[in-house]
Amino acid sequence: MKTNHSLTLALLFLSTLLNAQEPVPTDVIGQQAAALEAELGKFKDTTPEAAESMFKLVELYHKDGRLFGLVRIAQQFVASHPADARHQAMMLRLIDGQESLSRNKELAATIRQFLARYPQAPECPQLEIRLADTQLQLDERVRSADACKAVWLRQGANEIGRRYGVTAVMQYSVVNSPEAVTQAATLGEEMLDKLPPGEFAKEVGWQAFNELRRIGQWAKSTVVGTKLLQKGLGGDPESQRYLHSLLAENYGNIGQHANAAQSLASTRYSRRSNFALLPYLSPLSRCCQAGRAQRHCARVRSEVSTTS
Secondary structure, three states: OHHHHHHHHHHHHHHHHHHHOOOOOOOHHHHHHHHHHHHHOOOOOOOHHHHHHHHHHHHHHHHHOOHHHHHHHHHHHHHHOOOOOOHHHHHHHHHHHHHHOOOHHHHHHHHHHHHHHOOOOOOHHHHHHHHHHHHHHHOOHHHHHHHHHHHHHHHOOOHHHHHHHHHHHHHHHHHOOHHHHHHHHHHHHHHHHHOOOOHHHHHHHHHHHHHHHHOOOHHHHHHHHHHHHHOOOOOOHHHHHHHHHHHHHHHHHOOOHHHHHHHHHOOOOOHHHHHHHHHHHHHHHHHOOOHHHHHHHHHHHHHHHHHO
């Protein structure tokens, strides 16, 4: 009996201690979210009451890093309340959530919508970079090139602008359609015009020059090649001779034979370049009509024969 009495007292004491402690919620955020979700369910998505509940949920999920809930509710808000003063902030929350979940196609679409809707927002320069990086991951070359070009257009000749500008040129080039190659060359020439003289500008300029030659745009290619020479970006003497020989070919292809002969005369006909030029000399001589062009052709033939 004594043993049973002691056991009863012990159980009563333990029960008293347990009842004295207040229950501790295991997931306060979850409870708050559940209450807001229940509140949201009472209203149509387009009502002001629903907007308020959505806003609170998005902020709650964003603060606690609950990405799936964040993206789901932010998408509801953005679609249902385009005129709400908090729409821009909710789009930014949605972009953060989509990026964290690596939902790249949705992320790219949302960023493009934000840039179109809020072009003056201070977040736009950074969002353009995020869009370009996202498009590069998706391997959609034309869209990647367009996004990288947008970064160049905003950033200009700084380090970020140069990096994304040349990436755009290469992305257009790889597409390998006449339209895309033309865009690559046009952007490359624009960069050549705006960049300070140097190795980077030289490489971009040569890229534009060769892209135009690749699609038979001889006159436009000649314009870029002439800019390279005027800016002192033709390279070392041998590279300059090679550039002059390509310019001569360009001129020949559009029937400007006097200019072609002049360009050949500028090569100084190094032994290394003579054999590459020989195929152009005979047709050039036959086609030259102006006396000056004929004299250039004759001189070229003479010098090639002598040095060969």
